[in-house]
Amino acid sequence: MAFSSSGSGSDSGGSSSGLFPTLIFVQGNEQRTINLDHSPYSVGRKVDKDLVIADPRVSRDHALIVSENGVFFVVDQGSKHGTFVNGERVQRQKLERNDRLEFGVRDVAYVIFHPLHMQSSNTAREFLSQISGIHISTETTDLEKLTLFLEAARKLNTIGVLDEIFVTLLDATLKLTRAERGYVFMKNEDGNLRLAAGRNSKGEPLLDDKTISHSILDETLKSNSEFVITDTSQSLDLAGRQSIVAYDLRTVICIPLRKPQVQATRDAQGGATGSGEVMGALYVDSRFASRDISSVSNEILQAIAIEAASLIENARLVQTEEAARRYQQELSIAAGIQQRLMAVTIPEVPFARLAGRNLSCKEIGGDFFDAVNTEDGLAIVLADVSGKGVSAALLASTLQGMIYSQLTARMPLVEIVTAVNRFFTHKHIGEKYATVIVARIHPDGELEYVNCGHVPPLLVSNQSVNRPTHGNLPVGLLKDATYESDRCRMKPGDRLVLVTDGVTEAENARGDFFEDSRLEIVAAKSHSLEDIFTAVADFCSGTPLSDDCTVVDLLYTG
Amino acid sequence: MTLKLDSREVDGVTVVNCQGRIVFGEESFHLRDYLKQVLASSRKLILNFSGVSYIDSGGLGTLVGVYSSARSAGADIKLTGLGQRLRDVLQITKLVTVFEVYDNEPQAIAAFQRGAA
Numbered sequence: 145m146a147f148s149s150s151g152s153g154s155d156s157g158g159s160s161s162g163l164f165p166t167l168i169f170v171q172g173n174e175q176r177t178i179n180l181d182h183s184p185y186s187v188g189r190k191v192d193k194d195l196v197i198a199d200p201r202v203s204r205d206h207a208l209i210v211s212e213n214g215v216f217f218v219v220d221q222g223s224k225h226g227t228f229v230n231g232e233r234v235q236r237q238k239l240e241r242n243d244r245l246e247f248g249v250r251d252v253a254y255v256i257f258h259p260l261h262m263q264s265s266n267t268a269r270e271f272l273s274q275i276s277g278i279h280i281s282t283e284t285t286d287l288e289k290l291t292l293f294l295e296a297a298r299k300l301n302t303i304g305v306l307d308e309i310f311v312t313l314l315d316a317t318l319k320l321t322r323a324e325r326g327y328v329f330m331k332n333e334d335g336n337l338r339l340a341a342g343r344n345s346k347g348e349p350l351l352d353d354k355t356i357s358h359s360i361l362d363e364t365l366k367s368n369s370e371f372v373i374t375d376t377s378q379s380l381d382l383a384g385r386q387s388i389v390a391y392d393l394r395t396v397i398c399i400p401l402r403k404p405q406v407q408a409t410r411d412a413q414g415g416a417t418g419s420g421e422v423m424g425a426l427y428v429d430s431r432f433a434s435r436d437i438s439s440v441s442n443e444i445l446q447a448i449a450i451e452a453a454s455l456i457e458n459a460r461l462v463q464t465e466e467a468a469r470r471y472q473q474e475l476s477i478a479a480g481i482q483q484r485l486m487a488v489t490i491p492e493v494p495f496a497r498l499a500g501r502n503l504s505c506k507e508i509g510g511d512f513f514d515a516v517n518t519e520d521g522l523a524i525v526l527a528d529v530s531g532k533g534v535s536a537a538l539l540a541s542t543l544q545g546m547i548y549s550q551l552t553a554r555m556p557l558v559e560i561v562t563a564v565n566r567f568f569t570h571k572h573i574g575e576k577y578a579t580v581i582v583a584r585i586h587p588d589g590e591l592e593y594v595n596c597g598h599v600p601p602l603l604v605s606n607q608s609v610n611r612p613t614h615g616n617l618p619v620g621l622l623k624d625a626t627y628e629s630d631r632c633r634m635k636p637g638d639r640l641v642l643v644t645d646g647v648t649e650a651e652n653a654r655g656d657f658f659e660d661s662r663l664e665i666v667a668a669k670s671h672s673l674e675d676i677f678t679a680v681a682d683f684c685s686g687t688p689l690s691d692d693c694t695v696v697d698l699l700y701t702g
Numbered sequence: 703m704t705l706k707l708d709s710r711e712v713d714g715v716t717v718v719n720c721q722g723r724i725v726f727g728e729e730s731f732h733l734r735d736y737l738k739q740v741l742a743s744s745r746k747l748i749l750n751f752s753g754v755s756y757i758d759s760g761g762l763g764t765l766v767g768v769y770s771s772a773r774s775a776g777a778d779i780k781l782t783g784l785g786q787r788l789r790d791v792l793q794i795t796k797l798v799t800v801f802e803v804y805d806n807e808p809q810a811i812a813a814f815q816r817g818a819a
Contacts, residue, residue, distance in 0.1 A: 597797075615796045
């Protein structure tokens, strides 16, 4: 059987593992995996090439990768800057695994031919090689053959690797029908058929070629019905079909693969044909009129198609889940970055003590605070970007970076927020804005701050709280906004408390807000920001926070 | 969706009644699309917020966005029916200096008429 010849380590060139050879295309920081699913495969600068490399050093028609009897060659098409294999300029060169191909551009963009580490899992084929040991006697009834196939299908259901399923499907179908070669075509987004897998009866991968009867394929899809011809010469209406005539195809079976109906159970699928949307087609043909093929009943082929379609659908679902899982992973990476940005190293200064804490209600939010010590004094920033989630976190990170760099450069506070506002309104961030408060305390107790639409700061002196009314527009809302700062002098023992509106708008079960009044009471009495968090937690008594809470507490010690 | 919008004409001014919550997402998108449509045929707009129970930061951003694009297109939006909370928010964010806010609808309409005279 075919299975014994595959999976060994001595493969080279194209006739190795699973399906098609892969090309790893690397350009700059980007990397793309390409299935070499047809021949010739064109490379060049022109947009209609299979691999388009947009670089002036790449010729419009640069090179072709062609397959000849399972061996792959790269052929230069008279390019100006040459085609290189492993650094040597070539005209025509047989490709070995791991070969490095360069087209005109060196180093910036290159292609690795079918790397060795790209071996896909062999579970499906290992499993099939086990069942292939089972001898199917010629006396095996259709029903027994079907059972065998279903057995394989069920086992495969747990694998969920699309390519493996295609190969397995083809191998099983070729085995059952004893046809010479088989292909699976799947519809892509624009409704065209794309070759997903091709195998011959020896278990070797096949590329798309002109000898496949595309007219039969198209017809199968259009009519949405099975197309089985066991002897084309007997079928007069087929006489005109190009490939059938040209390649003397005598037996063609083409079955549409339909999306399984959601409510359909395995039992209900039995022999009935589903009427789901067509996802693709299974195509097998032979150049001889096979008596074996005619011995396989139509029911079996239909059962194959139904099982295959449900397998493919399952595999696709698994892949979608995988994509969703990766997306989740990216989100948690973003959250990690956000957390590290929020992890502020608080500068030690002799004249003041600073503490800050953030309580996130979601994984990632739009609050951040930062502190920078320069010769002008200790600067602190607290900002709250509107909205939540990744977009808010992105904006928060950008904002933090801009403000941090300008504070380090000892820019005046008003200029900093003006620049930030100009940047965000110029970029049309799209109704996203931030309330920001930037403050700088000089060693002599002089405090300058700019409040941009933020909850007013609390100035605590001798247990009394002052809420200055100074304020400006938030940053990022209006491009011609102007900003002013406010100043005051802090005495030793005075505190500046900054909060985000997540604190004042923390809700209890009754829907009351924590409010400024409660905040002022606890801020007047307490000496640490932990007291504020405790007061908020007591007030909410279990009602979850709906917004991030950040508190920054600056004590001027003199 | 927790935001209901409807509009009527009063003395050449379009009054849009807002009912519910203006929060970022479905509601704020609805508000933006609705106002864009109204602004296509009317240059004098009053937003009556007396039925608005809550507006979050995202909703406020949408409001300012619509307001700025209306102004640059030569249209004017006045606000009325603001609850205490929304007044506080506009105060803190100093957006009171941007929006024209009136205590009630007749005053807002009268302001438009004065402007036109």
